[in-house]
Each structure stands twice: as C-alpha cells, then as structure tokens.
Amino acid sequence: MAFVANEVCVSTMKRRKQHDFAMEKNAAAGLREVVWMAGVATCIKLLLIPAYRSTDFEVHRHWLAITASLPLNQWYLDETSPWTLDYPPFFAWFEYALSFFACLTDPLIVNLTLGLNYEAPSVVLFQRGSVICSDLLLFLGAWRFCRSHPLHLQRLAYLAIFFSPGLFIVDHIHFQYNGFLLGILLLSLSYLKDGDDLVGGIVFAILLCFKHLFAIAAPVYFVYLLRHYCHDLMKFLKLGVSVISVVLAAFGPFLYYGQIGQVLRRLFPFGRGLCHAYWAPNFWALYNVLDKMLFYVLRKLGVHVMKEKAVMTGGLVGDLKVHAILPQITPGISMLLVLLAMFPCLVKLWKKPRKENLLICVAYAYTSGYIFGWHVHEKASLHFVIPLALAAINSVEIAKEFFFISTVSYYSLFPLLFEPREYAVKLILLILHTIVTWLTISLSFTSRWKNTKSGMFQENSYKEEIPILSLKKLVFLVGLVVVEVYGQLFHHLLFKEKLPFLPLMLISVYCSIGMLYSWIKQLIFVMSL
C-alpha cells in the first residue's frame, strides 16, 4: 500500500517537474519571441520618427521644461503656455526624469520660454526616442501576463499588442505615452493573475498616479481585491496602507503646499463639454445625432422649438447646453450611467471573485467608461482594446469579438491623422492588423499545436475553419469601407466645401453602433461568468 502511494507520489512529482520544465521552456521560447517581435515593432517606430506630430508633442515638451526649470510647488501653477500640466504627479516626475536626458541632448528643449514650439531634429529625436524606450514596459507587461500560456497563444497576444495600429497612431505618430501606461496596467493584471494581489493592487495605484483616466476600472479592482485578497483585517490593512502610501507619495507634496485643490482642478476639467470636438464613437454620439434629427423633424412639422441654435460640438468652451430637444447631460448623469453600466460586473466579481474573471471585467469596465463617460477621447478605446487582446487568448469567442472591436476602434482613430502623407500609413497599419489577427486567430484556434524544441509550430491537422466574422459583422465592416470612401471621395463630389463636419460625424456615429454592439456582447460575457 505504502509502496503504491509512494509510486503515485513519485510519479506526480515527476509529472509536476515535467510540467514546470515545460512551463519554463515555454516562458523562455516566449521571451525569445517577445524580443524578436519587440525588435520588429521598434524598427517600425524608428521609421515613424519624421511622421506628423500633433500639438501633444509640444504639450509634452513643455512639461519637460516645466518640471526641469520650476520647483515642485510651481508645477501645477505655471501658465507660461496654454499647455498646462494636467496629468497626475507621477507622470510629472516621469517628465522630470526625462528632462535630465533632454538637457544633455539639447538644453533648449527644457527652456521654459525659449523652448516654446521648438521643433529642431534634436527634440524630435529625443521625444520620439523616449516614447520608443518607454514602450519596454509594454513589452514586459505583455510577456509577464502571457508567459505561462502555450506558445502559439502567446504569439497571438504579442502580435495584437505590439503591432496595434492604435498604439502606433496615437503614440508614435500623434504623440502620447499610452504604451508604457498600458504596460503598467498589464503588469498589474499579470501580478493579479499570478495570485500576487498585493503587488497587483499597488501597481494599479501607481498607474492611477500616472494617468487618472485609468481610474474607471478602480471599482472593479476594489471589489476584486476586497473579496479575493482581504480575507482578514490584517490583509485589508496591509493593502489599504500600501495603496494610501502610494497616493500620498504622489499627492503628498501638493497637500503640504496646500495646492491639492489646484491639482484636482487641473486633473478634472469638467468645464469641457460632453463630447470632444470630434465625437468619440460612443453612446453620446448617437444621442447627439438623435437630438439633431428630432430638432429638424420637429421644425419641419412646424413645432416651435425653444432653443434655436443646435451647437454642433462642445470642444474647449464650457458650453453645456448643446442639446435642443433631449435632456441636457451633466457630468453627474454620465458618471451615474457609467457606474450603472459597470454594476453587473461588480456584482459578478463580488459573487465569484476568481482571477480568471478579472481581465474581462476590467476590459468591460473600460468599455463602459468609454461608452458613457464625460468628454471621452477616441484614444481611450485603447484602454479596453489592449486588455481584450490578452483576454482573446483565453477563448475563441473573445478572440472573435476582439477582431471585430479592434478593427472598429482603430478605424475610429483615423481622423486623428488628417494629412495626406500619413493617409496610406494609417490605412496599411489597419490592413496589416486585420490580416495578422485574422491569420493568427484562425491558426491558433483551428489547428492542433505541438511545441518543438525550437518553438516552431507544427500543424498536424486542420479542423474546419471557424467563422471569425458572422454575416452581420462582415456587413458592418464593409460599411466602414463605404463610410471611408464616402468621406474621402463622394462627399467632396456631392457637397463641395459644404458640411465639412459630415464625414467625421458619419465615422463617429457609424463606429459608435459597432462599439455599442461590442459593449453589449461584453456585457453578455460578463453575465455568463
């Protein structure tokens, strides 16, 4: 008896050892592929250096100058340029750290007054280079999250994240630092996946002190950590103290200077309108259009409409009265709707605080924030597309959703780049993305895989092809082409210079239908957890 038990024990140990060994080999082969793909992505980023840059380039250059030349208590007060510092303190510290190297490259970059609108090759190379280098965190986060998965699934995630047209367009052409911030989010998620809840929570707190827009997922984190980690008071205190100390490290100095109100006003400019100049494709885009349509229909019917002017966009001005017929929306209403939309996933997590449920809930929370949030930027779609890319490796259903929603949301970023030179760049980026994800999804989920020593794939047999797109989704995506062709070609033929906003409006309204559809699909996923 004892002998048999011993035998079983030995064999399980052996199996476990083998399993560990396989995992390690997986991780090593995965790391090799990460390095390879990161290298290819970096080459593309290098080639994008001379591409178009938006004013965000000057915004970040100015922040370098602010943090380098002013004392801490002036950071959030300075108004030398309209591009005042409006990110949380950790991001300011990040700029501060960069400014050392900037000063070494070219002292004019960090000059508060002489550096305004500086556009020499040195500053372009430096700032583009800083984005490229900071993307290391994105690579690290993605690898850390995926490293225990089978190799072919890891590959799917890496291809979807490293070569995301959204990140190329927003970070490496338009100019922002989303890549490394998303990298921190992925790191946090990867710790939670490993069961390291405390570290995961702390990393998320750090992320919030870099960019507060990520806070939309905070309720999800809160519920999850409360139910999954805080089984006793000690743990609760441990987590609470660490998170509070992170926040204090960021905001403490400003509390000390008595500037906390000023900092918060900078971070949450509620004076801005419900929608950005180009409507992000969310619920409010549809709401606006419905309002306009009702307005015109009622006027045609002869009904006297009280508010004569239907202002088309909000933008920077604090004009909140944009709706003629439908009720006005206040920041409170939009926040309430976000929380309401998030509610199902919070309940689910409360009931089943499992780590495999977390990722999709986080993605869902960001989607909800995108759909109903106040003054949402189209760039915020990256916040849920990138986590969904990780979720895609868990199930073919999510992978299909990812294919659809990533295509729609990356397309909705097109208006960011409006110069003819980048037109082909963005178009080909999107085409490459669709081909790559299509191929990898169908290869990953239809064929049987074997890990060989070199990490090379071997297809033994193919099952039947899975339909990645249902007919209605296909029709919708073809509609994107129609919208684009109309905006580029037929609009000009039909209206000449009149109604210049129509193509943009069409893009955001059309994409918002796809976004809402995907939101509902995610809701169904969450409900079925």
Added chain:
Amino acid sequence: MAPPAYRNGMFLLICVFAFFIRLLVSLHSYSGAQTPPHFGDYEAQRHWMEITLHTPVQEWYVNTSHNDLGYWGLDYPPLTAYQSFFHGLALNALEPDSVALHTSRGYETPSSKLLMRWTVLTSDAGIFFPAAFGFVIVFYAGKKFEELAWALSVILLQPALILIDHGHFQYNCISLGLTLGAVAAIGLQKDYLASVLFCLALNHKQMSAYYAPAFFAYLFGKSMRRKRPVLEVAKLGVIVIGTFMICWGPFLHSKKAVMGVLSRLVPLQRGIFEDYVANFWCASSLVIKWKQFCSTSLLARLALVATSLSFLPSVVHQIRAPSYRGFLFALFNTSLSFYLFSYQVHEKSILLPLLPASLLILEDFMLYRGIVFCAMFSMFPLLRRDGLVVPFIATFALHLLLLRFPFLQRKPSDAMRRQHFLSLKHLSNALFIMGLLLNLAYMFVKPPPRYPFIFEAVNAMLVFGCLVLLGVYSNLQQLAASSSNQNMNLDKVKAQ
C-alpha cells in the same frame, strides 16, 4: 500543409508589410533635399520628367535652349526617359508647377514630394513585387511553405534596395524588377520572354549590363544543347535586336541621333571611380595613383580587361554546363566582377550583385549574409549625406531580425555544410563588428585634419577585402556544384 487560404493570407501579409516598410522609409529625407544649386538624384528624376514632358523626343538627349544637358542631363537609356514622361504626365495632372519647364528647378513642396515618392512606390509594387513572387514560386517550388514565405520576405525586405529607391530616390526597382522577371522566366523555360524582359532592363538602366555575360552564357550554352543550335541562337538574336529597335524607335532616324544618345550613356569623362567605392580601383589607388600615370582611355581598357578576366570562369562554366542554380551564381559572380573592376562604379552598384545573392537565400545563406553586410556598410557614407541614418539603422536592424527568424527551423543546406578554406560565418561576423565600430567612429569622431576622408577610405578597403573573398568563394561554389544534380533540377522544371 497549410490550407490555401492561409498561404494566400501569408503572401498577402508579406507583400503588404514590405510595401509598408517602403512607405515608411519614404517619409524620410532624400538625396539633395533643400541643397541648391544642384540638389541630388531626386531633382535629377524630377528634371527628367520636366524635360521629357515639355520637349520633343528628338531633343531629350540633345543640348537645346530648353534642355541644358549641363544641369542633370538625361544619361539613362530610352526606357527611363519614357518612364519619366509617363510619371511627368501624372505629376502634371496633379501638380503642374512641380514639372513646369524652366521654373520648376529645385521644386520641393510636401505634396510634390509625396507624389514623387508614390511614383517609386507604385513602380516597385507593380514590377518588383510580382517578379519576386514569381521567382520564389518557380525556383523554390519544392520547398516547404514556411521557407518559401521566408525567402520571399528576405528578397522583398532587402534593406539596401529599399533605402536607395525610397530614401535616396531612384528607380532601381524597375530595372532590377525586370531583370528578376527575366530570371523567373528562365526558370519557367520561357527563354524568349526572359530575353525581352532583360533587354527592357538594359534599356531602363545601362547598369543592368552587369548581368549581361551571365544571361548570354546561360542562353547561349542552352541553345548549343538544342537540336539546331544556330537557329536557336539566331532566334534569340532577332528577339534581342527587335526589342532594342522598339525601345530606340524615336532615335533611329539617323546615325547622329543614335550616337548622341550613346555618348550620353557612356560617360567616360567622369573618371574611373567616384567618392570611396569599395572596388579594386579605389582600394588600389591608395598605393598606385592610377589617375596620374594612365590616360582615361587606357584606364577604361584596363578596366574592361580586368572585368572580363574576372567573370570569365563563371561565363565559361555556364556555356559548358548551363543550369538554373549555376545561372543564379553566375549572375552574382559577373555582377560582382563588374562592381569590383569596371569603369565608373558607384556605391549604389552594389545593389546588382546583392539581388542574385538574395535570390539564393535558401541555397547559400552565409553568402547572402556576407554580401548584405558589405552592401550596407559600403553605402553608409552616401546615406549619411542624404540624412538617412535613422532609416538605415531601422531597416538594417529589421533585416538582421528577419535573418534570425525564430519561427523557422532552417536545415543547413549542402552548401553550408561543405567546409571551405574560409568560414563565411566568421568572416561576416568579423565584418559586421568592424563595420559597426568603424561607422560609429565615422558618425561621432572627428577625423584628423590631415586625412579628412580616413573613415570612408578604411571602410571602402574593409568592404573591398570581404567582397574579394566572397567573390572567390562564390566562384568556387558555382564551379563545384555537380552538374548532374543541376541538370536533373532543370529537367524537373521542364517536366512541369
């Protein structure tokens, strides 16, 4: 085996990606950007569009009041002139100012740059891409799909060609694409089509003549093995002469016109070499000052003899035992001989031996690796002058990554297993490290005032040494390959 849908998807992906990289390189600077009064190759091409568009055909190669040959006069064969004419039509329709007669010199606006870039991009996608695809399908028909796809991406992503065409600004993709098409046609046993395509390549850029001995030797050798050799040779001759007649049509009305064009194509007065090119004449001129004690015509004759002697073994081999694989090696060997020994060689001419080496990627990986390092390092000074350092680094790094593709298990081919007196792997590694250090020094260290061009000269010497070793190696490769094996290969293609 992967199902056809995935194969097509992969091919599409590779082509779109290769096009994308070209598009990104085209965002960067070009030769002679904003440097009056002479600008650079970009201005030359734009000027040719202007001239061909606004002057009659007979005056394209002649100095007239509208066509000042002293300012970027047309010195490429007629096909380039026709191509300039058609591109000029397109530019004239979209931005007439950019090709207006006289007034458009040095015309550079963002929109005209975009249009000019797209003329190269579309030529590349329309000629080079299909030729490369055709070649891979024909030559590597028996290989695994993954290897095939990898070979195609190596050929399409070869960095030197991308940088010269889409960075520096030239249309090598057309002449090299036509040559590649001819090579693919030979693989399909369509010798007449191959002759036509190669004649078109010759008529687009006279530099394609670097390949001419190999084409001649292979086609001649093969005709000699047919039943009626004289008739076969005569047929080929008629096709070649016919193609040339059609290309030269507008200039055939008088002997003077023909000689006028010819004198433009052979610029003897430009000296035996320019800048620091990694060839024999430049390298040896550090010791022997050729230009001082030899007249130009004597030097030209010397160059001709040296070139002929160096490609002789390869040509004789192809006449005696023509085979497809041997032909590819012969293309490499003859074009390398021209690069090393012929008259008036440019840094950019390294593209010619580079193409056949890239075609042999699955046959002789190390040869390609060595030559691609040589090409990149030898062109660095040129590309640096053009302000293309960033794309140089990016495309070079991308290519190195591609050569170390992790998803593919490459079995060492016969050629790689056979040990030679020199290990190409160590040679190319050493070259890579030395070239890297040298070019870093070139970038950041100020040369001593007595020798302002010391880095360029050492760089050229280094590359020249490696090229000679590679040339010796590949000649031996070509001669050592057993002919029976190749003939079988040839028959297999024939049977299909």
